[in-house]
Amino acid sequence: MEVNLYFQYRLTDNISVLGAKGGTLGTNAAQLTHLVRYCYENNISFLDLNDSDFFNFIEHLKYGKKKLSKHCIKIRTDANILAIGRLCLDFLSYLGKKHFMEDFVSESGCIHGKRQKNKRTNRKYGECWHHGALPLPQPTQYRSAISDDYISELYAATNAIFKKHDSGTFQEQYIRERRKIMLTLLEITGGRRQEIALLDISDIHFRSDKTHPHVVLRTLKHINKNEFRVVPISDMDASAIDTFIKAYRAKLFKIYKGKFIDDNALLSSSTTGKRLSENTITQEISILARFAGIDAQCCPHMFRHKAIIKWVANILHRYQLSSSDDFEQGLISIDGLKTSILQLTGQKSLASLNHYIGNALTQLKNGIYPLSNIEIDLIQIDGIKRLLNYGQDVDGNPLTDLDIAKAILPHLRELNSTGRGSLKLP
Template sequence: MKNEKTRKLFSVLPDLKLFGHRALGKTEIKESGGLPFITWPNGAPCSMANLYMLALRDRPGRGRSRGMSRDGGQGGTIGVYATKISPLIRFCFDQNLDFIQLNDQLFTKLIVSLRKEKSPDNPSIPARTETTLLEIGRACIDFLQFVGRFYGEPQFVSEEGSIRVTEKEFLVTTRGGRTIKRTFLHHHSLTIVGRRHHTRDPMTLEDIKALRAAVNSIGSSRHIQLRRNMMLSLYEHTGARRGEIANIRVNDIQNALSMKKPMLRLITLKVGGPSERLIPISRAVLTEAKKYIEMARKKTMRGYKGGKDHGFLMVQEVTGKPLAKYTLTSEISALREHAGIEHQACGHMFRHAFITNLFVLLIKRHKFKHKDEFRNALINSAKFITDVMMWTGQQSPSSVERYINLAFARLDGYEETVASVHIIRTNRIYDRAEEELLEELQKGLPVPEYTLRLNELKRQRDEDLKAGVSTGDESLDDLRKTFFEEGS
């Protein structure tokens, strides 16, 4: 059993259903699967923290119409809150205090103690950055506001309350260029740091090649090798988030393969709650997934002890359990280290590359001369915005502003119009697949199997080329005939 000082304080309830209300003789149920259940360090339920989780379940998240995200194996956004208030729960447990008994001095003591903690891997550096500590402090303040309201003391956390905070204002500029005034509560024990900026650049072709080379040289089992290659292909050719890739099902691959113009179903995340979208995808990628299903997944699932096959595409080799999105992050990290890539290289950078490349093609197709022309098309053309949102899974035109800038920066000084982008794109995909097949031949793949697979590859290429024959229409409909791929 883990030590009380280190054991995780919450677990996720996968199939939770809660009472909603009763009307017209019918009981309405609130689906709450994925909600964290929090305990004290000794394992006893922490009732106040769990009531707070229930309150977060109904708090508007992205999209405003649904509650906060509970997706993934760690409870989504609500799970992040559970993690951030865990130090406060440990502190009150150690001090034998109820949350309502906290005061300003005790809250300061908590923050100071967290600031003094050292990294277990390197005792010379702090366990947390000031940015992380600020996030923990603000989450704890939010939780303690809830505690105050529960006990009928709305001023428990306030300028003159037991825990003294001040309201501060700051300005943020949206991706669309609008300036918005926002407020937050600040405690004097916390250090205000600059807003964290995400500086990930699009993944380059050189790094993709290095990651793929690492898959074949890292010395793993055949199952893991097939899974990693497929994972990279899905990242590269769908532009999906890691959670969306982890949620792909075997049926999604099979259904797409049965279509004349394959469309892959993705469960769209980060838009207030799960929804679905269909994106065009190449048969080469689908065939790679089918190969993993038949040559690796099927063997693993014969020994699956979890009952009925859960249907998720990527599974753990030994247990057959679905691969968590966090494992996808670890996989990319392991490949990056083996490949000797010293700069940042993560799964989300594939998404940046995919969307940027898509916008480069759209700019060429529609002959946009300026960024404003592109933005106006996103705002004023309902069909255009619908198509772009389908491809990217983004929520609004403002959320793709960064990609517009990246695409125009790449096209700065570019005047050549690509007359048949589809043909170039398709041949590039299959050239890469043929190179990988040749590598397998050099490593011992039997010649007859190599010949069969090469002929099948050529057949699929011809089908994709035939499906994408240009009709002269430069609309986004042409792009749906196959998935997008343009050199970075």
């Protein structure tokens, strides 16, 4: 009962409930079960807990029931223990106030917890709970961006998996093409895995007289649950997505008409027709990475890091900004730049971009983006480069020069005809 009341209260903070496991609310519920289980096993109510009990609870989190006197091995990381402990302190404080025990969790209360400033400046709320039993916060460790070589190997694996087993059923063809589109979406949108899973067919907008191709992503981790952002994409990527929808996805639901319910999801299961979950996207990347023989970490969020670094690098180059200070000053002085970069990345604050700037500057110094000197649409160039780097036929063989020429010449001509290119074409 008390737990239900607490989460009803948390819902007023507009925390996320999206995803297969209930978003942030589901994560918090799983974290709080540790305290519920501890109190049940020790036959003690929440409001009867004292400071010594909380110390014992944190020790239980660290080592579990099998704590050895000589060799104590932690079963959880300090970061996990800190997150669980802070949530439990917040829950107990809420419970105390509901029962008119305002100081139940305080420096002089039954449990000696206190609120202190959170040193992470990219969070809106600058305070968090702390207690003497909790481990000290550690510096944030960021995932690295995925490399171009790894992306190329993942694309190659989409074909090679079924080629190796000499399989060619339609379901296998569908899975192969779905994996390619999944990789493309992760790469070009910089979307979080759940944002990619939530994409509907109607979120893909193709070129028209009024608009350029773009993807509309639902932005997660924001207070406003109905916040969306627009990410422009190349004509070639839009064409690939369109082909997948019409030639593969539509056929899947035609074959299983009456068995599958079409919920308009862009990425659907080949066995149930249901929308892929964010965990399935992670599993798909893991399957491809294993098959490709990639031993290093390889996960969906690394695509997001790569995309943001690329966007930041383009801004730095376009406006001739050579340092983090220049970047911050540029966001202030250049009209609309701050809004556009936050809208593109889906970040809450500019402080979230700080750790990307150094990587972007390094890439520019190494000459990673020489094409940005040419007055041509970089989004279209990225689409063409993707075909050149990862282009394969259905059997996994590299596309011929003629295949590539037929694919890219119409798009290059379109760039020139709209005044966005400066290449001489036949």
